[in-house]
Structures are given as C-alpha cells and as structure tokens.
C-alpha cells in the first residue's frame with residue numbers, strides 16, 4: 001500500500017476553525033505521518049498538540065498586520081523541505097482553498113516538480129454559523145452565499161462591488177472584516193441593503209473563548225468595537241442569520257445588540 005505521504009511531497013491541510021474535534025480524519029492521519037509541519041497563527045492549539053514531539057514544527061504565523069514571514073519565504077521553506085526528501089504538511093486555518101494563499105504554494109511546488117495535494121478543512125463561515133445555531137442559506141430567502149474578504153492593504157481603500165453585494169437574497173460571509181466593519185455596513189446600506197438586516201459576529205469560533213454577537217447591519221461596527229476582542233472574527237450578514245432561540249452546547253459568551261448598544265442584553269454563558 002502506498003504511504004499516505006511519500007517523501008518529497010507536500011500536503012496543504014485544512015486545520016479547521018480551531019477545535020481539534022473539527023479536524024477531518026484524513027488531516028489527523030496526515031499530521032501523524034509528517035516529518036515536518038509548517039503552520040499558521042490561526043491553527044488551534046489543540047490541533048498543534050497532535051504533532052508528535054519528534055516531528056519538526058515551524059510557525060510561519062501570519063496575523064493581519066503582523067506578518068512574521070512573507071509568502072515567498074514560506075513557499076521557499078516548503079519547497080526546500082520537500083526537496084530535502086521530507087514528508088511535508090502545511091497546516092492552514094480553516095480550509096486551505098478559502099483565503100488561504102493556497103495557489104502561491106501550489107505553484108511554487110509545481111515549479112520545482114514537487115507533488116502537492118490538498119486536504120480540505122471546515123471553513124470559518126461554517127464553524128461560525130454552527131456555533132450560533134443558524135443556517136447560512138434559507139429556502140426562498142437566502143439563495144446565495146457569498147464569501148468575501150474585507151481586508152485592504154495598509155493605506156488602501158476597500159474596493160468591493162457594493163451594489164452587487166447588497167443583495168437581500170444573499171448571505172455574506174466576510175473574512176478578515178473586523179477592521180472594515182464600519183465601511184462594510186455604511187457601503188451596504190448606501191447600496192440599498194436594509195439597515196435592519198440581521199448580522200452576526202463570531203470571534204474565535206469553535207474555541208473555548210468564542211464570542212457570538214447578534215446584531216444588525218447598521219450596528220455592526222458598534223458591536224465589533226464594543227464586544228469583539230483581538231481574536232479572528234467572521235461577519236455574517238443576511239436574513240438567514242437572524243438569531244434563533246437555541247440552547248448552546250458549549251460554554252460561551254453570547255450578546256444581543258439588536259436595537260442599540262444601550263439595550264444590549266447579555267445572555268449569561270451556558271455550561272453543559
């Protein structure tokens with residue numbers, strides 16, 4: 001039987017949103033078969049704990065504004081490890097093919113004739129919706145799901161097609177959108193989306209320090225400013241994400257910021 005990872009090959013592996021139980025079985029096997037693991041800052045600590053002590057592990061952590069290694073350096077490190085005959089696992093938060101710079105790494109390996117494969121992971125939008133107990137689509141009302149990144153390079157304006165995005169029949173899943181929350185809500189309302197449109201912010205989805213804020217489009221940036229800390233956060237906007245009275249299964253913090261922040265009702269964290 002062929003080995004799961006041959007020497008001199010690379011796997012781009014989705015590490016999911018953080019909770020190690022949300023890792024695929026294949027990802028777990030690949031982590032167990034690697035000689036070397038390169039990982040991002042968003043890979044959960046519980047996932048990193050699965051890497052055996054004998055395996056080389058290299059942080060190539062990138063968090064917005066604090067890039068510890070640039071993309072070329074990361075590609076170069078991966079290529080060099082594979083050329084040295086190692087079984088390389090490149091762990092990326094969520095799904096490697098969603099805002100994960102996967103193409104750069106696929107191309108770098110291809111240029112050197114290094115076989116590279118992808119193991120998908122649970123993306124932050126799926127994890128955030130699951131944590132909040134909502135669906136990302138809604139029969140008859142939200143027929144479309146749009147994944148966008150609201151990350152603009154330092155000093156650059158956020159250029160998005162707001163007219164197209166302000167679609168009342170779509171759910172918007174906005175990655176890297178915390179800093180742009182004000183622009184996102186302003187531009188969407190200007191483009192015709194109702195200020196009352198339900199919005200949800202989930203920080204650290206699937207992790208013990210998860211925070212969930214139910215709000216609406218016109219209060220998005222107030223809610224981010226008031227309730228969200230320094231963790232990764234996903235913004236969900238659209239009719240489908242209106243809050244439902246669900247009983248959470250994890251201890252966590254849930255806030256409602258629907259009318260105005262002054263009327264905010266904090267729901268005590270539930271424990272199972």
Ligand code: SAH
Nearest residue numbers: 094095098123124175176204205232233234
């Ligand atoms: N490939 C990743 C996305 C990388 S972009 C995926 O598929 O999920 C990084 C952005 O993803 C963060 O800025 C944040 O918007 C979102 N994100 C990643 N992990 C998250 C988490 N646990 N909770 C909330 N948002 C998360």
